[in-house]
Amino acid sequence: MKVPRISPVFVLLVFFAFPALVHATRIGDVTDLDWSEQTFRFLSLRDAAVRNAVLGSVFMGVSCGLFGGYVVARRLALFGDTLSHAVLPGVALGFLWSRTKDPVAIFVGATVAGLLGTVVVAWIRKTTRVKEDSALGLVLSGFYAVGICILTVIQEMEFGNQSGIDKFLFGQAAALSSADVSLMGAVAIGTLMMVTLFNKELLVTSFDEGFARSVGIPVEFMRYVLLVGLTFAVVTSLQAVGVVLVSALLITPAATAYLLTDRMGTLLLLSALFGVAGGLLGSYGSFLGNNLPTGPFMVLACTSFFVVAFFCGPKHGLISKWLRRRNRVRQVSFENTMKAAYQVLEAGDFSKESVTVGALAARRRTSVAEARREADDLVKAGFASMLGSDDDGPRYSQDARLSLTPAGWERACQIVRNHRLWELYLTNEARYAADHVHEDAEKIEHVLGEKVVRHLERILKDPRRDPHGSVIPSLEDIERGAGLSTNPASATGYFRQN
Amino acid sequence: MREEFFPTFDYGSVFVDPWWSGFESTFQVVLMGFFVCLACGVIGNFVVARRLALVGDAISHSLLPGIAIAFVFTSSRSLPAMLIGAAVAGVLTTVLIELIHRKSRVKPDAAIGIVFTTLFAVGVVIISIWLDNVHLDADCVLYGEIGLVPLRESFILGGANLGPLPIATMGAVALLDILLVIVFYRVLLVTSFDAGLARSLGMPVNTTHYGLMIALALTIVAAFEAVGVVLVVAMLIFPAVTAGFFFERLPALLFGVAPLSLAYSLGGFHLAKWLDCSIAGAMVVTAGALFVVAWFFGPKGGLVYRSRALGFLFTASKQKISPQIVG
Numbered sequence: 001m002k003v004p005r006i007s008p009v010f011v012l013l014v015f016f017a018f019p020a021l022v023h024a025t026r027i028g029d030v031t032d033l034d035w036s037e038q039t040f041r042f043l044s045l046r047d048a049a050v051r052n053a054v055l056g057s058v059f060m061g062v063s064c065g066l067f068g069g070y071v072v073a074r075r076l077a078l079f080g081d082t083l084s085h086a087v088l089p090g091v092a093l094g095f096l097w098s099r100t101k102d103p104v105a106i107f108v109g110a111t112v113a114g115l116l117g118t119v120v121v122a123w124i125r126k127t128t129r130v131k132e133d134s135a136l137g138l139v140l141s142g143f144y145a146v147g148i149c150i151l152t153v154i155q156e157m158e159f160g161n162q163s164g165i166d167k168f169l170f171g172q173a174a175a176l177s178s179a180d181v182s183l184m185g186a187v188a189i190g191t192l193m194m195v196t197l198f199n200k201e202l203l204v205t206s207f208d209e210g211f212a213r214s215v216g217i218p219v220e221f222m223r224y225v226l227l228v229g230l231t232f233a234v235v236t237s238l239q240a241v242g243v244v245l246v247s248a249l250l251i252t253p254a255a256t257a258y259l260l261t262d263r264m265g266t267l268l269l270l271s272a273l274f275g276v277a278g279g280l281l282g283s284y285g286s287f288l289g290n291n292l293p294t295g296p297f298m299v300l301a302c303t304s305f306f307v308v309a310f311f312c313g314p315k316h317g318l319i320s321k322w323l324r325r326r327n328r329v330r331q332v333s334f335e336n337t338m339k340a341a342y343q344v345l346e347a348g349d350f351s352k353e354s355v356t357v358g359a360l361a362a363r364r365r366t367s368v369a370e371a372r373r374e375a376d377d378l379v380k381a382g383f384a385s386m387l388g389s390d391d392d393g394p395r396y397s398q399d400a401r402l403s404l405t406p407a408g409w410e411r412a413c414q415i416v417r418n419h420r421l422w423e424l425y426l427t428n429e430a431r432y433a434a435d436h437v438h439e440d441a442e443k444i445e446h447v448l449g450e451k452v453v454r455h456l457e458r459i460l461k462d463p464r465r466d467p468h469g470s471v472i473p474s475l476e477d478i479e480r481g482a483g484l485s486t487n488p489a490s491a492t493g494y495f496r497q498n
Numbered sequence: 499m500r501e502e503f504f505p506t507f508d509y510g511s512v513f514v515d516p517w518w519s520g521f522e523s524t525f526q527v528v529l530m531g532f533f534v535c536l537a538c539g540v541i542g543n544f545v546v547a548r549r550l551a552l553v554g555d556a557i558s559h560s561l562l563p564g565i566a567i568a569f570v571f572t573s574s575r576s577l578p579a580m581l582i583g584a585a586v587a588g589v590l591t592t593v594l595i596e597l598i599h600r601k602s603r604v605k606p607d608a609a610i611g612i613v614f615t616t617l618f619a620v621g622v623v624i625i626s627i628w629l630d631n632v633h634l635d636a637d638c639v640l641y642g643e644i645g646l647v648p649l650r651e652s653f654i655l656g657g658a659n660l661g662p663l664p665i666a667t668m669g670a671v672a673l674l675d676i677l678l679v680i681v682f683y684r685v686l687l688v689t690s691f692d693a694g695l696a697r698s699l700g701m702p703v704n705t706t707h708y709g710l711m712i713a714l715a716l717t718i719v720a721a722f723e724a725v726g727v728v729l730v731v732a733m734l735i736f737p738a739v740t741a742g743f744f745f746e747r748l749p750a751l752l753f754g755v756a757p758l759s760l761a762y763s764l765g766g767f768h769l770a771k772w773l774d775c776s777i778a779g780a781m782v783v784t785a786g787a788l789f790v791v792a793w794f795f796g797p798k799g800g801l802v803y804r805s806r807a808l809g810f811l812f813t814a815s816k817q818k819i820s821p822q823i824v825g
Contacts, residue, residue, distance in 0.1 A: 141732030145782030248615030296619035
């Protein structure tokens with residue numbers, strides 16, 4: 001094969017965008033296949049090989065996805081990796097014993113090897129000072145080396161060449177036989193049954209072993225159930241994804257689901273879905289590339305889901321978190337401006353209905369331009385309006401006048417009330433000195449909810465004045481202000497009587 | 499075509515012939531194996547002490563795309579290109595793992611699992627699309643091709659032929675690792691076993707960590723084509739853990755790496771000669787066997803020494819049961 005004379009980075013980018021185009025660049029060795037034709041072949045499920053690959057991917061996605069949920073919840077990710085490497089000698093011995101790619105022999109051999117590997121890890125941990133990570137590493141590489149030795153011997157043997165045993169390293173979904181697929185189906189159904197049957201027990205032991213023991217759940221037994229089931233899932237998935245990458249099918253879909261939900265049931269469902277989708281996309285990708293190994297494509301498909309969830313997940317996604325944080329910052333800035341407007345009005349004994357931008361700037365200790373910008377933001381958000389024909393005048397005039405709308409007035413009163421109530425609470429109930437409470441109240445005024453405020457008012461016996469002697473706006477004031485449409489500040493006649 | 503799994507054992511063909519008739523290539527393979535084990539074992543002691551064994555595994559997997567891209571660009575096995583590629587991939591691995599587990603609620607173990615499998619998958623895809631059958635075989639990524647080392651081009655320095663290039667490189671890397679450990683011994687020792695103390699003494703804990711990671715990546719890259727990405731992990735962990743059953747102090751553990759490396763290399767070579775299997779795999783199987791021996795019979799915490807049934811053989815003189823206590 002000739003190395004393509006195209007910039008590899010470009011080809012790589014194109015490859016990830018359109019796998020089919022790269023297929024065209026290798027046209028030298030594959031001439032008779034068109035990618036649309038391949039897609040059609042894949043989607044129409046005409047070939048038995050494609051049918052097996054699709055069914056196998058679905059079953060694999062279900063069993064690995066479901067177990068993956070528990071693997072991620074129990075922080076067994078690296079244990080899963082060890083398990084998947086440790087089954088290799090069993091695969092090779094099963095093959096050697098049956099002398100064909102007999103799914104049952106390989107299944108038995110791999111399961112025995114996987115369980116032996118876990119037992120050895122536990123035994124090393126119990127009898128020596130070797131740390132857990134080293135114990136896992138020892139078993140992972142030691143068992144794997146035995147497997148590699150046996151595999152390289154098998155490849156020298158007569159039956160080894162046509163066997164496709166090397167497909168177990170990186171996976172080849174197209175090489176699945178119908179016997180393989182039925183075995184995978186059995187394990188997938190068994191997994192589903194196990195998860196529904198032991199739903200509660202598995203959930204509790206995964207998150208709180210002590211509690212599980214105290215309510216009489218057989219914790220050790222559940223651990224073995226999970227371990228054996230996990231081994232089954234890994235072993236049957238080997239041929240589709242390969243020894244080295246099967247741990248990704250356990251970890252990545254479940255981690256993706258973990259970014260999207262907080263409920264274990266939903267997590268398992270999503271995880272299985274992502275597993276199935278990743279498996280299907282992966283086998284499609286390798287099918288387009290004409291018998292490329294399946295495993296890496298499945299892993300890349302699963303990772304792309306993870307990347308999308310990582311950035312765009314509604315609750316824990318980076319972008320959503322960033323948007324939420326930005327909104328909060330904006331909200332706090334609005335509220336601070338409105339509070340400043342309220343305080344300016346209060347300083348004038350509520351005789352005026354509007355505040356000048358200059359007074360606002362003095363109160364906020366910012367420049368006039370900055371105060372003007374904040375005022376404009378408030379106007380845009382509907383919390384205030386600019387009075388007069390300011391638009392004709394100079395842009396940064398400090399005499400421009402700002403008046404709060406009813407909604408703005410209500411929020412301003414609430415913020416001031418929260419601030420002063422909290423100051424009073426700290427001095428009266430928490431025994432803070434009166435000159436130490438302001439900073440704290442500055443922070444909490446933006447997050448106190450109505451329920452907490454009612455409670456504070458009850459504790460403090462409906463106070464009228466804060467520790468510094470300022471009047472605390474009451475519920476009636478706020479409502480009265482909000483009820484008046486044109487001139488909220490006139491409602492504050494109430495304060496002057498106090 | 500062979501029929502049986504275990505060929506009849508013939509002392510002459512397994513132990514004598516390789517040295518008698520093909521001394522040069524035998525010597526080169528064994529030397530390469532020795533250098534690989536030596537370099538990995540020295541670094542591995544610190545990896546094990548810092549509980550980074552599985553991080554080493556993750557790094558060795560995720561260097562693959564860097565190496566593969568370097569191959570694609572240079573169309574050759576030029577070591578500097580591979581090193582640059584691997585360094586980029588190594589940094590990317592660390593950054594991605596940190597990013598995932600800092601910026602989301604995914605736990606660190608899952609973050610490691612996601613990153614290394616993804617990067618490894620990218621590497622395998624690159625290899626199987628552009629490099630398969632040209633420069634390196636995807637399967638060889640997994641178990642290396644140490645047997646082909648004698649066939650590689652020679653490294654000639656000042657007119658003197660210093661043997662095949664990979665051996666010279668691996669030897670240089672092993673020497674560099676040993677020198678680094680000697681020079682920075684104190685810092686490595688303290689930061690590995692008590693990071694808090696190291697910090698209070700004003701030692702550069704983070705710098706040491708990253709320095710060690712760079713040395714680890716360098717060693718893995720140099721050893722990569724001989725033993726592959728998975729078995730290199732064995733070379734990191736086995737010497738330190740096995741020596742731990744005989745010695746307790748770090749200098750002794752470090753000196754223990756040399757004889758163990760020789761044993762792995764020689765034992766693996768002859769085992770592979772007998773079974774006709776992967777030499778790197780056989781080296782790790784030897785390492786595993788020696789580990790099991792040490793696990794059972796090692797004087798420091800070996801099973802036999804700890805067992806009640808057999809303990810009297812070794813500890814009878816120390817633990818004479820005094821009649822007063824029994825009575």
